[in-house]
Amino acid sequence: MTTRRAITRAATVEEIKRTALTLMREQGSTDLRFADIARAMSMTAPGLYRYFSGRDELVAALVEDAFVELGDALELAVESVDGESAYERLAALCQAYRAWATADPTRFAVVFGLPVAGYVAKDERGKSEAAERAFGYLASPVLGAVAAGEPVLPGQPEVAAAFAAVCDKPPLDRLTPPQAQAMLHAWASLHGFVCLEAFGHLFGLAGPPADALFASLVRAVAGYIGLREPAA
């Protein structure tokens, strides 16, 4: 039963997280101070401890949220694609991933950068359900390509054999080694571009030129994992 107390409490939790992200965005760093958050909310710092036991727990919540949002964004992207084209789906996912990252680089940094300040991920990051869900979407165009009978990455069996062990665990467990290899290739390329852009290391490239470059990267990636761009 959702009592009134629970409602306002949840609202406060949301406000804290929102405020934390806003502050991180404003000061462009993943470093957050309880005192600042409290001040921005017209509260005092100790009050926050009613909601989070410390910085670690708050950061963990932000990471979890970020993965949920990433999952949502990717799900939306996949669903917005009509038809069966694995290429279209890959492109949509890449765009969504990039949009998610650049919309809030600090959130992206919290998830994919070095662990924040004193925060150590107690639950191995792979254990998060939200993270698994997000990675599942990233893997989906590869699976889709297989289902559609399209070739996925010309085999490099010596590589595949080497890391077959990784394909047991959840995010990759529905992929064969060559598929996982293809997926990781694609993700690395995608992720690299997004990292460079989100953290401002793209030589000042932004706007349409960056869009164009990204699109061309997506084409290239699709190509080398064996997905063909549909003939317009």
Add this chain to the structure above:
Amino acid sequence: MTTRRAITRAATVEEIKRTALTLMREQGSTDLRFADIARAMSMTAPGLYRYFSGRDELVAALVEDAFVELGDALELAVESVDGESAYERLAALCQAYRAWATADPTRFAVVFGLPVAGYVAKDERGKSEAAERAFGYLASPVLGAVAAGEPVLPGQPEVAAAFAAVCDKPPLDRLTPPQAQAMLHAWASLHGFVCLEAFGHLFGLAGPPADALFASLVRAVAGYIGLREPAA
């Protein structure tokens, strides 16, 4: 004239930087405390202000050093390649880049992650000579491929036109737009893999499997910027 005072001073500066990196590595975060550094050196915190005006200046020095070391590593890699093969040179550079990053993920994070704590790069990162040198090496296999008459990335002129403006400024100024495009593609892919690996997001992949996967990524990257692997 190198007076004795200058010598000991330089030694202390080096020790401070070394200690800072060691501490960052030990605690796995880019977050550093003057008090800790001082303690590790059997000093008191205020003494460090004789050498660095504050955390920002220390971080800036670490970033600069990191770029110098990256440049050195890349230079060594290029020079260690006999012959003219642009492919070989690219592979060597990629390996060196990866080795540099994984050897000390925190150093890598300082340079390529979100700006540390309160540190804002006063000199736009592109202005650093060391950074330009490092990026110059990264661009070299692309230039080499052109010199050798090998094809570099089948043209996507609509993209090239879009970001022609970027090719004026130093790190990319010796490249034509299509070449810059190829170089950025390659770098993004490379960088993405290295980021994932250095920050532990590669699904626990490490050792030989990671090596194999990286090698296969390098092959793929070389392929899609138009460099052919020499027939063994």
Add this chain to the structure above:
DNA sequence: TCGCAAGAGTTACGAGCCATAACGCAAACA
């Protein structure tokens, strides 16, 4: 060789933050 200036490193201090503890107070529920 000696005196002195320059600089290294110290303690002392104020301000700020984290986190705990102990306290009032108001809202929710019976």
Add this chain to the structure above:
DNA sequence: TGTTTGCGTTATGGCTCGTAACTCTTGCGA
């Protein structure tokens, strides 16, 4: 309406940063 639950406050101790004022050593120059 009375009671309980829990929210948010002030108070406190221990930590950090960075400045200031001071001491002492070092090594340079006369």
